[in-house]
Amino acid sequence: MTLTGELLVGSRPRARAETFHAVDATTGQTLPTAFSCATAEDVGEACMLADAAYDTYRATSPAERARFLDTIAEELDALGDTLPERAHRESGLPMARLLGERARTTGQLRLFARLLRAGRCVDARIDPAQPERTPIPRADLRQIRIGIGPVAVFGASNFPLAFSVAGGDTASALAAGCPVVARAHPAHPGTSELAGRAILRAVERCGLPDGVFSLLGGPAHAIGAALVSDGAIAAVGFTGSRAGGLALSAIAAARPVPIPVFAEMSSINPVFLLPAALATRADALASAFISSLSMGAGQFCTSPGLVLAIAGESLDRFKAAAARALATVTPQTMLTSSIHATYKAGVAALAARPGVHLLATGPESGPRACHATLFTADADAFLHDPVLSHEIFGSCALIVSCPDFETLHTVARRLEGQLTVSLQMDATDTDQALALMPVLERKAGRILANGWPTGVEVCPAMVHGGPFPATSDGRTTSVGTGAIERFLRPVCYQDLPDALLPAALRDGNPLALHRMIDGTD
Amino acid sequence: MTLTGELLVGSRPRARAETFHAVDATTGQTLPTAFSCATAEDVGEACMLADAAYDTYRATSPAERARFLDTIAEELDALGDTLPERAHRESGLPMARLLGERARTTGQLRLFARLLRAGRCVDARIDPAQPERTPIPRADLRQIRIGIGPVAVFGASNFPLAFSVAGGDTASALAAGCPVVARAHPAHPGTSELAGRAILRAVERCGLPDGVFSLLGGPAHAIGAALVSDGAIAAVGFTGSRAGGLALSAIAAARPVPIPVFAEMSSINPVFLLPAALATRADALASAFISSLSMGAGQFCTSPGLVLAIAGESLDRFKAAAARALATVTPQTMLTSSIHATYKAGVAALAARPGVHLLATGPESGPRACHATLFTADADAFLHDPVLSHEIFGSCALIVSCPDFETLHTVARRLEGQLTVSLQMDATDTDQALALMPVLERKAGRILANGWPTGVEVCPAMVHGGPFPATSDGRTTSVGTGAIERFLRPVCYQDLPDALLPAALRDGNPLALHRMIDGTD
Structure with missing residues (x-):
């Protein structure tokens, strides 16, 4: 696994003239690989690819997305100690902690895969037509939740694996059916490249469209600002400082089409x-x-x-x-x-x-x-x-x-x-x-x-969120299965012919999903 | 049912020197009752009462809130034709339409009551402790969704019943466990007072705390601005113009603690x-x-x-x-x-x-x-x-x-x-x-x-929402059972003694709710 320092714009890695280097966190020494800094053009192209991939990717079945998440976990595991060792150099975090963090990272990918296979998270609902109802008949109404669109994920400094390129925000966005454009944290570009390439191998193995995942790096704040401003981006996942989260929220709110920012920011616990x-x-x-x-x-x-x-x-x-x-x-x-x-x-x-x-x-x-x-x-x-x-x-x-x-x-x-x-x-x-x-x-x-707050279990009942300023939206969690809901939006289909319905809502239930019928769950 | 024109600040109706009058929509003639204009003090007091009522109200069981919603529907029905007739005078809408709208209004209150009784919408989850797990044991983790806090509801001009004082936003917020401070649309203050008093009678009949509901009127935009700015308000429901929705969103985003605004704004369908x-x-x-x-x-x-x-x-x-x-x-x-x-x-x-x-x-x-x-x-x-x-x-x-x-x-x-x-x-x-x-x-x-967009069914599969600028948050709906989710936030309890848990999460399931156990629904 030789690092190239390239930007991963979909399946098209590329080098740029402007580069930066990682630093050994313990020694302060500069590490050898020159990592490319993303330009505005790279941001735009990654977003364009994500937008182009969105319709195909969100139309995959929950089972197909589950296989993709499991494959990412496999590819991360296949990196062996390369990944935690690089993370150790770039973050200074002890190897034991990083081995645990890797298990958590692959564990949460697999948790979302199980969630998808359980088939409830798309929230399929069918209210059958009532043609005889008076005074007016009821139409046939069906609802499902679809991925909201391409999601910008900001890698966190403090969890180079679990809250970064292949971390919880990426896992939940991909599970929801959203392409991801990840912005690597500049402190661990090598770890990010390893994780990003693992995801891209999974994209290829699963036959998913180019643009489902891209990785952009570089130290400049302008990269993140351009990403959040891009018209193709539909939501943002961020873990970091209060100043950073508020800055991204302001950019998102000032867009012609504002988008939600799920920023986990500040807490004294x-x-x-x-x-x-x-x-x-x-x-x-x-x-x-x-x-x-x-x-x-x-x-x-x-x-x-x-x-x-x-x-x-x-x-x-x-x-x-x-x-x-x-x-x-x-x-x-x-x-x-x-x-x-x-x-x-x-x-x-x-x-x-x-x-x-x-x-x-x-x-x-x-x-x-x-x-x-x-x-x-x-x-x-x-x-x-x-x-x-x-x-x-x-x-x-x-x-x-x-x-x-x-x-x-x-x-x-x-x-x-x-x-x-x-x-x-x-x-x-x-x-x-x-x-x-x-x-x-x-x-x-x-x-x-009678416990201490450090240590966050990844499970259905977890809430890693909270009222402002802990997060920008206290109605959400960034850890646990509930994290997927940030990236879903409901769509209702009224009297559509079966051929036009998403498979999840078709007569005969071809995906064998759990579906709420007439309000009965 | 004589109209007094008073502001309904919790259980304390009050008159103010500054007043305004309703207009007969068909004739343009001024109608007799003088309606008080809310002052900044009234807004502050209604919000303070809502905040004081919040802890008690959100701790009610889903069954208690269901009874409350049913009681509001009963009280609206008990008004007989007084309510639609007043709405007809103030809006010019035909009586037949208003009778239908009344049925819809009480129907959606009763729909949320049924939703609460079904016991799923609080989304109770229990992940039991795993003391033997290696390398580290798992704590006992339980989650429930609670009302987000007092909600400001803005009555719409075009549905004096179904999207107004006792309309869908109020019904879903009250169902979620949130006190409501309603801002009456200035075009139908009499209709608003009738509906507001019906809700207050239901508050009293159900023994709920003062402040669970207040109604503020007056034509000035400053009233709505003060309401959205008040620190006690945790979310906003609005149906109206794009300019109005964006103005409220900007006020909400500029608060020291920003809050979500669910504004349904603009659509050409x-x-x-x-x-x-x-x-x-x-x-x-x-x-x-x-x-x-x-x-x-x-x-x-x-x-x-x-x-x-x-x-x-x-x-x-x-x-x-x-x-x-x-x-x-x-x-x-x-x-x-x-x-x-x-x-x-x-x-x-x-x-x-x-x-x-x-x-x-x-x-x-x-x-x-x-x-x-x-x-x-x-x-x-x-x-x-x-x-x-x-x-x-x-x-x-x-x-x-x-x-x-x-x-x-x-x-x-x-x-x-x-x-x-x-x-x-x-x-x-x-x-x-x-x-x-x-x-x-x-x-x-x-x-x-092969249908036409007018006519919105109130049912579980309905989505009355959509990407910006149709709404300020395309991940939500303001019609149908999904509307409750706007006003809920998850809270996780880790290793809490049974006595400290909300009843919904206690051992033995005293409320007999549906609960997800270890991810199994």
């Missing part, structure tokens, strides 16, 4: 330490907290950046234990020098806010390692300074102490939207937990009890 | 007359077309405003027959003098475009009646002038002749998004229809064969 749990197991909670916070240098959307509790001796014990645990974490290289610089700036900015006190830092290490940091503040400071609620991407957290439960409840009500909130609780904390639940349900896509 | 159908039944098609076009003075979102066909003798016959039929239509009073003035201006503007020819007009009548108008143009003119694609709300249509099928196909590809497209076809037109289908599926929410 509050953890509530309720009194009984804190009293009985402050040390264990502190240790688990630091373990969650320091995992992957805190470079997770679900990293626990805010701890909330009522002030007192138990919380003091928790803080002391957390500070001790922090001193023993192994510093980990951050994904990119830019992320590292942003982390340091965020920590410095938080440290300078009134009422914010440094509690502890982790060991210092190489120039690009994350220097884990814990701050404390009281509720009053937190409630009066919105900066204390800003996400700092990395192993930094703020512990906020409240004088009483009422204040804790007030802090909860004032939180922004979150991907997750967690309750650390014992049975005797149930009343307080019950009082918090309605607030937490308004604030977050996922609520955990 | 193209009808394709395919050659064999046109050759064999030009006269019958013309008669049915004029019947659809002139119904309700063309004041339907689905009025057929564009006819497309290949030039020739058959199309000439169709035009001649349409012109004859148009001469015999009964002119109908338009909904408001403003809509009438906009109609006349739109007709005049279209008449002035190069290549647009007047084919025929209907009879003239009173000062506010719709003067039905038919224009013709060729494909070249249509393709080069976007004004020819603009919606003219009323009985005005443009017949576009194409030199050949290839041009017809090109015109189809260049259409904007539509609520509907219709094919008039015989069996021998199937090849052309098949060639058009992929284009039509991209363009419209509903595709009809």
Whole structure:
């Protein structure tokens, strides 16, 4: 698997004069391959091909798309360690983590394949004609959901496999019947090329049209902006910063035909330490907290950046234990020098806010390692300074102490939207937990009890989403089978001859799909 | 049922010094009741009450909400002819139509009640824990969809019952578990008050919290703007003009926390007359077309405003027959003098475009009646002038002749998004229809064969929606059971004790809902 550095515009790889290089995340050294930077012409051609492929691709049966997704997973597996090893060089993430991430990536492709084979996700509905109905007869009405159109997928920095070129957004868009134009994250162009070529081999093996998948790279923001602006693009999947997500949303809203942007952006994942749990197991909670916070240098959307509790001796014990645990974490290289610089700036900015006190830092290490940091503040400071609620991407957290439960409840009500909130609780904390639940349900896509938010299961019940600014559309999830719904739209067929209907809706049910008949599911 | 003209802010009706009057649509005379204009304070209070009611209301069971919806329908029925008679005075729409619209309004409330009782729409999912799984155990994960929050509903001008205060947006939002703050259309404040009071009686009968429903009136755009800007509002339902929908979308996007706007805006509902159908039944098609076009003075979102066909003798016959039929239509009073003035201006503007020819007009009548108008143009003119694609709300249509099928196909590809497209076809037109289908599926929410787009069935398979600018979100419908999905968002519960779970997800399934277990539906 030699990397060529080419852009993958459908089946037509091409090199461009302007190139960039990947950087070894651990050493900071430039890696050899010169990767082409996509031009406006490349963006336009990838979108044109995607548009041309759309009608053919969306008309494939769920079973055909399932085979395609399984084939992509096979091709990723066939890369062996080449893929995680390249991802390791480009991201600095440990191999064990990347092997797990690869399993997750192929697992979610196969999960969508199973979803398609189960045949419900196209939501076929038939309301038969009622010619005898009075005062007016009812027509024959049939509905199915079709892929919304070509989807632009932005690879994330922090999951070079699972949220990138062949990640969840791509898997759910392809499952929905949408061609994908992927925009490689500039920090891992080699990983992206390997994954992109795997997808293109699957396109070829499955006999799908050219343009079902393209991959564009390059560091310039203009590439993403051109992609989202292109008239052929019907929706956008993005995981990244709040600034990035808002910028893409603004571009999408300003188009002559606005399109939806599903941006997963910003979350500090509050953890509530309720009194009984804190009293009985402050040390264990502190240790688990630091373990969650320091995992992957805190470079997770679900990293626990805010701890909330009522002030007192138990919380003091928790803080002391957390500070001790922090001193023993192994510093980990951050994904990119830019992320590292942003982390340091965020920590410095938080440290300078009134009422914010440094509690502890982790060991210092190489120039690009994350220097884990814990701050404390009281509720009053937190409630009066919105900066204390800003996400700092990395192993930094703020512990906020409240004088009483009422204040804790007030802090909860004032939180922004979150991907997750967690309750650390014992049975005797149930009343307080019950009082918090309605607030937490308004604030977050996922609520955990006695767990830590890092680690997102890929399954039907998962919600990896949440109210703004956690995402740009809190009615969706980017992980789990529900992710496909972002890229589907319903079409209704009234009195159409069988020959004009999609196979999913024809008399005799040739695709053997589950279909809702007259409202009965 | 004496009208008071009061604002219905939750259970606290109130009068304001600034008032406005309804107008008898047929005579233009001012009607007696003085209706209060909502102030910024009223908007704020209605939103605050809705927010306060939200947690209680969304926690009701689907069965409780079903009872509420049925009770609203009962209360509307209990108004007897008072409601349609008032709607007739304020809208000029014929009583027969309004009796049908009332049946539709109560029918859709009852349809959502049945949907709730069927227990699937909350989409309960349980992925049980797998403590033995390697390398890491799986947590217990459960998901349900909850109401997104208080919804602002804007009453439409053209359906004073079915798309207004107690109309489809209100029914689907209440079904979802969302309080509603309705903004009465200023053209029918009395109809709105009657419907609003019916809903409030149902709130009381069902023991639901104050603030589940409020009704605000007044002619100023500032009322709607304040409503959409209010931090308590989580989503907007709107049916009206493109300008209105875009204005509300811009306000919603500019909020500190942006919210979704489901605006149904603009559609010219193209009808394709395919050659064999046109050759064999030009006269019958013309008669049915004029019947659809002139119904309700063309004041339907689905009025057929564009006819497309290949030039020739058959199309000439169709035009001649349409012109004859148009001469015999009964002119109908338009909904408001403003809509009438906009109609006349739109007709005049279209008449002035190069290549647009007047084919025929209907009879003239009173000062506010719709003067039905038919224009013709060729494909070249249509393709080069976007004004020819603009919606003219009323009985005005443009017949576009194409030199050949290839041009017809090109015109189809260049259409904007539509609520509907219709094919008039015989069996021998199937090849052309098949060639058009992929284009039509991209363009419209509903595709009809040998029918006319006016008349929207309320049923599970209906899609009353479509790509922009037909709506602001082509992934949704505002009619049919799918409308509820606009106002739901998923929440995932991880390892929560049974006591903290919503009843729908508790062990033992106390609500006896359908639940997806481990992905099996």
